[in-house]
Amino acid sequence: MYCHTPCGPWSTVVHYTWNRVPLGMQTKPDLCDELCLIDVMEDKLKGEVMDLQHGSLFCKTHKIVGDKDYSTTAHSKVVVVTAGARQQEGESRLNLVQRNVNIFKFIIPQIVKYSPNAILLVVSNPVDILTYVAWKLSGFPRHRVIGSGTNLDSGRFRHLMGEKLHLHPSSCHGWIIGEHGDSSVPVWSGVNVAGVSLKGLNPDMGTDADKEDWKHVHKMVVNGAYEVIKLKGYTSWAIGMSVADLVESILKNLHKVHPVSTLVKGMHGVKEEVFLSVPCVLGNSGLTDIIHMTLKPEEEKQLSNSAETLWGVQKELTL
Amino acid sequence: MSSVMQKLLTPVASGPAEPPRNKVTVVGVGMVGMACAVSVLLRDLADELALVDVMEDKLKGEMMDLQHGSLFLKTSKIVADKDYAVTANSRIVVVSAGVRQQEGESRLNLVQRNVNIFKHIIPQIVKHSPNCTLIVVSNPVDVLTYVTWKLSGLPKHRVIGSGTNLDSARFRFLMAERLGIHASSFNGWVLGEHGDTSVPVWSGVNVAGVNLQKLNPEFGLDGDKEDWKATHKAVVDSAYEVIKLKGYTNWAIGLSVADLTESIIKNMSRIHPVSTMVKDMYGIGEEVFLSLPCVLNSNGVGSVINMTLTDAEVGQLKKSADTLWGIQKDLKDI
Numbered sequence: 001m002y003c004h005t006p007c008g009p010w011s012t013v014v015h016y017t018w019n020r021v022p023l024g025m026q027t028k029p030d031l032c033d034e035l036c037l038i039d040v041m042e043d044k045l046k047g048e049v050m051d052l053q054h055g056s057l058f059c060k061t062h063k064i065v066g067d068k069d070y071s072t073t074a075h076s077k078v079v080v081v082t083a084g085a086r087q088q089e090g091e092s093r094l095n096l097v098q099r100n101v102n103i104f105k106f107i108i109p110q111i112v113k114y115s116p117n118a119i120l121l122v123v124s125n126p127v128d129i130l131t132y133v134a135w136k137l138s139g140f141p142r143h144r145v146i147g148s149g150t151n152l153d154s155g156r157f158r159h160l161m162g163e164k165l166h167l168h169p170s171s172c173h174g175w176i177i178g179e180h181g182d183s184s185v186p187v188w189s190g191v192n193v194a195g196v197s198l199k200g201l202n203p204d205m206g207t208d209a210d211k212e213d214w215k216h217v218h219k220m221v222v223n224g225a226y227e228v229i230k231l232k233g234y235t236s237w238a239i240g241m242s243v244a245d246l247v248e249s250i251l252k253n254l255h256k257v258h259p260v261s262t263l264v265k266g267m268h269g270v271k272e273e274v275f276l277s278v279p280c281v282l283g284n285s286g287l288t289d290i291i292h293m294t295l296k297p298e299e300e301k302q303l304s305n306s307a308e309t310l311w312g313v314q315k316e317l318t319l
Numbered sequence: 320m321s322s323v324m325q326k327l328l329t330p331v332a333s334g335p336a337e338p339p340r341n342k343v344t345v346v347g348v349g350m351v352g353m354a355c356a357v358s359v360l361l362r363d364l365a366d367e368l369a370l371v372d373v374m375e376d377k378l379k380g381e382m383m384d385l386q387h388g389s390l391f392l393k394t395s396k397i398v399a400d401k402d403y404a405v406t407a408n409s410r411i412v413v414v415s416a417g418v419r420q421q422e423g424e425s426r427l428n429l430v431q432r433n434v435n436i437f438k439h440i441i442p443q444i445v446k447h448s449p450n451c452t453l454i455v456v457s458n459p460v461d462v463l464t465y466v467t468w469k470l471s472g473l474p475k476h477r478v479i480g481s482g483t484n485l486d487s488a489r490f491r492f493l494m495a496e497r498l499g500i501h502a503s504s505f506n507g508w509v510l511g512e513h514g515d516t517s518v519p520v521w522s523g524v525n526v527a528g529v530n531l532q533k534l535n536p537e538f539g540l541d542g543d544k545e546d547w548k549a550t551h552k553a554v555v556d557s558a559y560e561v562i563k564l565k566g567y568t569n570w571a572i573g574l575s576v577a578d579l580t581e582s583i584i585k586n587m588s589r590i591h592p593v594s595t596m597v598k599d600m601y602g603i604g605e606e607v608f609l610s611l612p613c614v615l616n617s618n619g620v621g622s623v624i625n626m627t628l629t630d631a632e633v634g635q636l637k638k639s640a641d642t643l644w645g646i647q648k649d650l651k652d653i
Contacts, residue, residue, distance in 0.1 A: 167614060168582075171590040173506060175528045190528015194590050194612035194624045195508050195520055197530075201627075249501075257504035257527050279527035281500055289499065291527045294534070 030060035031248055036073050037066035038107075039083070070110035076118045077284075078247055079111050081134065084124040089229055100124055101133055101317050108137040119250055119286045122261075123148045123243060127180045128310055129317075131261045131275040136319055143286040147261025149277030150176045152242045153184050154259045156221045164217065167193065176221060177259055177277050177293065179306040184277075185299050186218040246282060253284035262287055268295060269304045272311035276303060339367035339396070341584050344406040344448070346440055347416030348372045348381045348399075351456060354573025355413050360385065362577050363393040364584055369406045370399035371440075372416070403443035409451045411580050412444050414467065417457035422562055433457055434466055434650050441470035452583055452619040455594075456481045456576060460513045461643055462650075464594045464608040469653045477619040480594025482610035483509045485575045486517050487592045489554045497550065500526065509554065510592055510610050510626070512639040517610075518632050519551040582615040595620050597640070601633050605644040609636060 035052070039045040049066035056064070065072055073079065084100035104124075111118065120138060122131040122145070131147030138145060153176040158169040165172060173192050178185035188206035191198045204210040206218075228235045249256040260282070261275045267290070270276070279291035295303070343365040345356045352370070359365055368385070372378040382399035389397070398405050406412065417433035437457075444453070453471060455464040455478070464480030471478060486509040488502070495505035506525050511518040521539030524531045537543035539551070561568045582589040593615070594608045600623070603609075612624040628636070 162588075166588060168587045168589040171588070171614075173525075173528060187528055190525065190530075192506075192523070192525065192528065194626065195506060195523020195525065196624060196627055197523075254501045255499060255504075256501040259527075279529075281504075291529060293527065293529050 031244065031251055032061055032077075034063040035061050035065075036076065037064075038068065038070060038073060039066075040068055042068055070107075070114050073111060074114040076111075076115040078121060078250055079115060079118045080121045080123060080243060080247070081107070081111075081130075082123045083107055084130070086125075086234055090226070096125055097129055097313055098317065100126075100130055101319065104130060104133050104137060105319070108134055112138045112140070118144070120145045121148065121243065121246060121250075122146070123239065125180075126313075128261050128275045128277070128306075129314055132263075132273070132310075132314055133317070133319060135263070135275070142263045143288065146246070146280075146282070146287050147180070147275055147277070148239070148243055148246065149180045149261030149275075150178065150184055150259045151246060151277070152239050153180060153221050153277075155238060155242050156224050157186065157217065160217045160220055161191070165193065175259055175279060175293070176218070177279070178303050179276060179310065180261065182222055183302065183306050183309070184218075184222060185302045185306075186221075187293060187295065187299060188214070189296065190293070249282040250284060250286065255281050255283045255288065257281055257291060260287070262290065264303075264307070267292070268300045270307040271304075272307050272314075274307045274310045274314065276306060276310075338408050339365075340410070341365050342367040342369065342409045342411075343580060343584075344369040344371065344409040344412045344444070344451075346371045346406075346412065346414045346444065347457070348374070348378050349415065349419065350567050350569040351419075351572055352413070352415035353381060354569035355415060355456065355576040356381075356385065356573075358573040358577035359413075359580055360388075360392050360394050360397075362581060364577065364580055365394050367396040367398070368394050369409065370397075371401065371403060371406055372399075373401055375401055403440075403447050406444060407447040409444075409448040411454060411583060412448060412451050413454045413456060413576055413580070414440065414444075414463075415456040416440055417463070419567055420458060420558075420562060423559070429458055430462055430646055431650065433459075433463055434653065437463065437466050437470060438652060441467050445471045445473065452477045452479065454479050454481060454576060454579055456572065458513075459646075461594050461608045461610075461639075462646055465596075465606065465643075465647055466650065466653050468596065468608070475596040476621070479579070479613070479615075479620060480513070480608055480610070481572065481576055481579065482513050482594030482608075483511065483517055483592045484579060484610070485572050486513060486554055486610075488571065488575055489557050490519060490551060493550050493553055493557075494524070494547075498526065508592055508612060508626075509551070510612070511636050512609060512643065513594065515555055516635065516639050516642070517551075517555060518635045518639075519554075520626060520628065520632060521547075522627070522629060522632075579615060583617060583619065586617040588614050588616045588621060590614055590624060593620070595623060597636075601628070601636050603637060603640040605640055605647075607640045607643045607647065609639060609643070 045066045052064045084103050122134045124130050127147045135145040157174050157176050158172045161172040162169040175187045176184045188199050199205045205214045257279045259277045260280050261277045264270050264276045265273050280287050281289040343359050345352045348370050378399050385397050417436050455467050457463050460480040468478040490509045491502040491505045495502045508520045509517045532538040590612045592610045593613050594610045597603050597609045598606050614621040
């Protein structure tokens with residue numbers, strides 16, 4: 001039993017098919033007072049719930065439940081959606097689409113039914129398209145449907161940048177925006193350490209002429225997922241931690257800026273109703289503001305090209 | 320007849336206790352020192368905490384009060400004494416000893432009073448922890464970090480002043496408030512002297528890589544309709560304002576010191592604006608300490624970031640250096 005106060009218990013629902021986000025979230029223990037897991041695979045679900053419950057002594061989340069029935073998810077503040085098929089080795093994200101749309105047509109209305117005021121955080125790939133799908137299917141206002149987007153890509157970029165400069169990633173600032181995937185856009189002009197623009201020090205940064213080949217850093221970000229999948233079969237820890245980071249900003253009303261996938265129609269030359277990652281402010285009402293980046297013409301072009309590609313796929317979907 | 324303990328426990332491992340690996344000492348148990356100590360404890364940074372002061376009762380009372388919180392902490396040993404032997408084997412020593420600013424008193428006025436105190440403390444610290452990194456907090460911090468460096472004989476990368484770490488934190492907080500975002504998402508650096516003549520590097524200020532000066536070319540200048548410069552002035556005035564209201568400042572400085580301690584103890588190589596020896600940088604010819612962005616790791620200051628500063632900003636740093644040297648050259652016995 002949980003107490004039905006007007007603000008509701010802050011439970012986070014994780015719908016998962018492989019064991020990643022719950023454990024990623026354990027790196028930020030004590031984020032929520034109640035955790036609920038949902039899946040169709042009943043045994044796997046029960047096993048995962050029990051395993052987490054057995055760790056209760058070491059946690060501050062007093063209630064961990066799981067069921068295939070969505071009524072268990074009632075009164076969630078944040079719902080993280082990781083459901084769906086995962087990328088196979090070598091498979092691009094866009095190929096997963098229709099498989100995952102059909103799954104969403106089942107789960108999204110159920111989530112909405114039991115938590116009409118929740119904030120949806122979509123992780124399943126291709127995340128930008130599926131965030132659009134979740135938005136359409138849920139009928140939620142756009143500030144309550146967020147895609148994990150390039151939060152992870154930017155995390156990977158800052159890690160690699162840290163390795164190159166022998167600095168901690170949190171002191172390396174760089175933003176990857178746009179599509180989460182092959183055509184993500186590194187905003188070279190913003191890359192800085194202590195406010196010192198790296199492109200100001202090395203004007204060739206991000207171009208093919210660059211002797212330090214920073215462009216390769218971005219390429220490693222794009223390929224990062226494929227490489228991990230090739231080695232261990234899937235990626236889990238980094239995405240889990242990045243999602244926990246987003247959930248923390250929401251639940252603690254931090255108003256931190258994160259690159260996440262949101263509706264970008266009308267911005268940066270995008271004409272279609274698509275979701276792409278741009279820096280957004282996250283608080284307890286969801287996505288409260290978008291940071292308007294000053295992009296170079298070629299960066300804007302990349303965004304509008306992504307938008308066209310995504311729309312090309314989206315318009316063929318049966319929702 | 321065997322005691323309860325003998326009946327209860329069967330010892331397995333005997334021998335002398337292992338020395339601490341992450342011992343932090345705080346010198347001075349005034350409001351600032353205790354705020355530093357508590358911030359370090361609450362962040363689980365140290366496996367041992369030592370406190371030193373001359374006021375014996377106050378010292379013992381503070382130690383006991385912390386020890387009584389042990390159940391809720393992960394720092395298994397908290398000790399205190401006026402004898403510096405208690406500080407032996409520290410990784411980090413935070414120096415907050417000294418007299419504090421009175422209402423309306425500028426930091427530079429405190430100087431000689433605090434130099435005399437440091438002549439007593441610093442050699443004792445180094446004697447018992449020759450490999451430590453010193454973090455100086457007492458004001459005027461830039462001068463006193465110089466004094467500490469001279470008195471300690473330690474290499475310059477192991478003597479840091481808390482410097483403008485706090486000014487930058489105040490700056491980021493006040494600026495972020497204007498934009499409705501979290502301070503950690505607002506990137507801005509205040510460098511140079513901790514105090515009245517600190518230098519906000521307007522050209523580097525950015526949110527999500529978006530340079531604010533490019534959005535508003537008047538950013539930080541006098542003609543700016545949005546008067547962003549006023550926010551830096553508020554940073555400079557904020558210590559005085561808090562002192563006027565509550566008599567002293569302590570929480571923010573305590574948290575900022577714990578932040579520095581974390582980077583060093585965990586060998587993180589994070590960048591912080593702290594006071595370091597800046598001779599031969601930016602045309603500065605004297606041995607003075609000013610805040611610049613420094614990479615902090617287990618060595619102390621691993622490296623310093625070379626900022627791209629405007630001529631005006633470099634001029635401000637040089638002017639601060641001259642002012643500080645003007646004071647330092649008259650100090651006795653260091």
